[in-house]
Amino acid sequence: MAKLDAVDVVVVGAGLGGSALCARLSERAPHLRIVCLERGDWVDRSAMPAYRRDWQSAALGAWATSPNVRLSAGGSRSADYPIDDSASPIKPLLWNGVGGSTINWAAHVPRLHPSDFRTKTLDGVGDDWPFSYFDLEPYYDLNDTAMGIAGLAGDPAYPPKRSPRMPPVAIGRMGEAAARGFNAMGWHWWPADAAINTVDRGDRHACNNGGPCLMGCPIQAKASADIVYWPVALRNGVELRTHCVAQHVIVKGGRAIGLAYRDGNGATHEQPAAFTVVACNGIGTARLLLASNIGRGADGALGRHLMFHPIAYARGMFTEELDGPRGPVGACVYSHEFYEHRPGRPFTRGLQLQVTRENAPLHQAARLEPAWGEDAHTRLREEFRHSLPVMVVAEDLPDARNRVALAEGVAADGLPNIRVEYTLSENSRRILDFGLDRAEDMLHAAGAYRVARVPLAPLTGWHLLGTARMGDDPATSVTDGRGRCHAVANLIVADGSLFPTAGAVNPGATIAALALKIGDDLAREVGR
Amino acid sequence: MTSAFLRAIVDTLLPGDHRTPPLPSGTAAGVATELEHLVAGLDGALHNVVLHAVATAAGGQEAFVRADALGRIASVRTVEAEMPGPFRALVAVVLQDYYEADVVLLAMGWRAEPPQPQGHAVQPFDEALLGPVRRRGRMWR
Ligand SMILES: Cc1cc2nc3c(=O)[nH]c(=O)nc-3n(C[C@H](O)[C@H](O)[C@H](O)COP(=O)(O)OP(=O)(O)OC[C@H]3O[C@@H](n4cnc5c(N)ncnc54)[C@H](O)[C@@H]3O)c2cc1C
Numbered sequence: 186m187a188k189l190d191a192v193d194v195v196v197v198g199a200g201l202g203g204s205a206l207c208a209r210l211s212e213r214a215p216h217l218r219i220v221c222l223e224r225g226d227w228v229d230r231s232a233m234p235a236y237r238r239d240w241q242s243a244a245l246g247a248w249a250t251s252p253n254v255r256l257s258a259g260g261s262r263s264a265d266y267p268i269d270d271s272a273s274p275i276k277p278l279l280w281n282g283v284g285g286s287t288i289n290w291a292a293h294v295p296r297l298h299p300s301d302f303r304t305k306t307l308d309g310v311g312d313d314w315p316f317s318y319f320d321l322e323p324y325y326d327l328n329d330t331a332m333g334i335a336g337l338a339g340d341p342a343y344p345p346k347r348s349p350r351m352p353p354v355a356i357g358r359m360g361e362a363a364a365r366g367f368n369a370m371g372w373h374w375w376p377a378d379a380a381i382n383t384v385d386r387g388d389r390h391a392c393n394n395g396g397p398c399l400m401g402c403p404i405q406a407k408a409s410a411d412i413v414y415w416p417v418a419l420r421n422g423v424e425l426r427t428h429c430v431a432q433h434v435i436v437k438g439g440r441a442i443g444l445a446y447r448d449g450n451g452a453t454h455e456q457p458a459a460f461t462v463v464a465c466n467g468i469g470t471a472r473l474l475l476a477s478n479i480g481r482g483a484d485g486a487l488g489r490h491l492m493f494h495p496i497a498y499a500r501g502m503f504t505e506e507l508d509g510p511r512g513p514v515g516a517c518v519y520s521h522e523f524y525e526h527r528p529g530r531p532f533t534r535g536l537q538l539q540v541t542r543e544n545a546p547l548h549q550a551a552r553l554e555p556a557w558g559e560d561a562h563t564r565l566r567e568e569f570r571h572s573l574p575v576m577v578v579a580e581d582l583p584d585a586r587n588r589v590a591l592a593e594g595v596a597a598d599g600l601p602n603i604r605v606e607y608t609l610s611e612n613s614r615r616i617l618d619f620g621l622d623r624a625e626d627m628l629h630a631a632g633a634y635r636v637a638r639v640p641l642a643p644l645t646g647w648h649l650l651g652t653a654r655m656g657d658d659p660a661t662s663v664t665d666g667r668g669r670c671h672a673v674a675n676l677i678v679a680d681g682s683l684f685p686t687a688g689a690v691n692p693g694a695t696i697a698a699l700a701l702k703i704g705d706d707l708a709r710e711v712g713r
Numbered sequence: 714m715t716s717a718f719l720r721a722i723v724d725t726l727l728p729g730d731h732r733t734p735p736l737p738s739g740t741a742a743g744v745a746t747e748l749e750h751l752v753a754g755l756d757g758a759l760h761n762v763v764l765h766a767v768a769t770a771a772g773g774q775e776a777f778v779r780a781d782a783l784g785r786i787a788s789v790r791t792v793e794a795e796m797p798g799p800f801r802a803l804v805a806v807v808l809q810d811y812y813e814a815d816v817v818l819l820a821m822g823w824r825a826e827p828p829q830p831q832g833h834a835v836q837p838f839d840e841a842l843l844g845p846v847r848r849r850g851r852m853w854r
């Protein structure tokens with residue numbers, strides 16, 4: 186193994202957390218030599234399927250959101266590794282390449298609520314975060330400014346947000362139908378905060394409502410870490426090495442002295458560094474740290490407390506024509522009427538009702554039952570451009586039994602195989618059922634003549650959280666509030682695995698804010 | 714696998730629909746030709762197993778072709794129950810070809826062009842709808 190020149194900081198993973206950290210740290214401490222290792226490559230926007238006639242089938246193959254589906258389809262640009270998800274009803278979804286999972290995210294970027302940082306104190310469940318919403322607020326603002334947020338000020342579900350906003354993404358007929366329903370019920374709703382341009386900004390065009398954001402946005406209307414944070418980090422001198430798979434963190438005498446990694450030609454290298462930052466997401470980080478033996482012994486929490494946001498769907502059928510697959514798929518309107526904990530409900534904590542756009546015709550046809558024969562035509566006729574999906578997003582409470590664990594054997598990338606073990610809790614089930622009932626109330630109030638339910642949607646493991654959680658107690662957490670591993674102080678985590686609790690909103694804004702904060706903390710420590 | 718048999722299978726899975734707007738059958742949308750290519754190629758093995766099973770259930774390829782709609786549906790259902798995974802995979806490829814055919818997308822009142830570069834028009838947002846929500850007090854804790 187070739188030993189390379191030492192650097193100040195080596196970062197693993199050029200996804201959302203890793204990119205934001207690299208940009209911030211390099212800005213605040215320009216004298217540092219920072220290297221980032223990324224297992225995948227830059228995504229080629231001209232290869233994204235949105236311009237092609239076969240774009241619908243691409244989303245079921247090489248451009249699927251599931252790494253396992255992409256691996257079996259072959260030909261993907263994402264540098265995937267297999268994940269054994271047979272013991273989880275929710276399947277992990279992600280992207281491996283520069284930009285990480287923001288390449289195929291929907292860019293709906295709500296913040297956590299202030300109460301989400303204090304669930305133990307306020308509601309007696311989960312754990313408090315080591316800092317408050319208001320400590321993180323300046324970093325939410327920084328991320329908003331970097332990404333560019335379309336949205337509307339004044340949402341009573343949140344403290345006022347100071348960062349500027351572009352006009353909201355058009356909510357269209359579906360958003361307006363939902364608004365009618367929410368208003369009739371007297372419930373909260375608001376247009377989504379979206380990291381999507383609604384006006385041209387520099388090289389990034391305004392969204393033209395093409396639709397399939399989950400296959401990447403070829404016109405760069407949708408923010409992703411590769412186009413938002415990497416230009417800054419590269420300009421500041423951060424070195425990004427693509428096709429480099431970190432194999433293990435090298436620990437000596439209780440300190441991380443660097444990383445072993447394999448490059449695109451299969452050669453292995455040792456990269457010595459004063460600080461090692463791991464940002465490979467809720468699955469990749471646990472995999473790398475478990476493979477490095479960090480989690481054995483005192484750090485028993487590593488890989489555990491995996492939280493998704495369990496998702497159910499209520500789909501209302503309307504006689505009026507709606508927009509179908511027009512518009513950014515995940516950014517429409519949401520309701521936080523049932524977000525905050527309320528004693529007397531059959532569950533603790535809460536949920537988000539997120540109104541989304543519809544699937545493309547092929548995707549809609551492929552999930553219908555029956556999928557063939559005359560009845561299939563009948564079902565699709567009923568739904569296509571006449572259905573309104575409401576996603577019930579449940580807050581999943583941390584449970585040590587839900588975990589990412591090493592499995593037998595070594596994968597092609599040189600790391601141990603990985604498996605996900607997850608059981609939907611009783612509390613999450615009750616949240617989903619309650620949310621489905623409320624979504625159905627709203628849809629009927631909006632004019633739906635029939636509502637179809639999906640009690641738990643399997644291909645919704647977008648949010649991979651909690652597997653290297655922050656906390657004070659090394660028995661129940663992996664890092665402190667600055668992302669430092671309890672067991673190895675100069676080993677830092679900077680991604681979604683840090684979440685002690687998950688709230689009931691999409692985590693991207695919080696992951697970016699956390700990574701920016703950790704970048705600042707580190708810059709302060711090493712001096713500017 | 715005869716071409717007549719493949720066409721009969723495709724039109725059993727995707728019959729034409731004469732309601733308004735009318736939808737073409739799978740064969741009229743070109744799906745049978747695609748399927749012929751697929752089963753002749755390297756990736757066709759799994760689908761061939763399903764197709765052979767349908768032929769067997771019907772008493773042979775010709776018998777399937779000669780059968781009426783109900784008879785064909787019965788043979789297909791038998792195989793769907795016997796081997797749900799491989800059957801679903803066959804349906805998936807047939808659906809892909811069908812719902813990516815211009816003639817089908819246009820018949821559905823949609824458009825044949827992909828999402829880019831035109832995008833879509835979505836009506837602007839009427840902020841007055843938010844009146845009742847704006848009048849609410851603070852909801853966060
Ligand atoms: C389809 C989809 C839709 C989504 N929609 C939304 C949304 O609307 N709003 C929202 O807030 N969130 C959304 N998310 C989730 C959001 O994208 C993720 O939570 C976020 O990107 C996670 O950030 P991260 O830094 O934890 O990891 P990632 O962004 O996943 O980055 C991890 C990086 O580490 C790299 N890596 C992994 N292992 C190694 C290794 N051993 N060596 C080198 N590199 C490695 C990977 O290649 C990857 O680039 C969505 C996700 C998906 C998949």
Ligand code: SF4
Nearest residue numbers: 392395396398402513
């Ligand atoms: S809908 Fe808008 S943001 Fe989404 S991929 Fe299309 S242009 Fe990009």
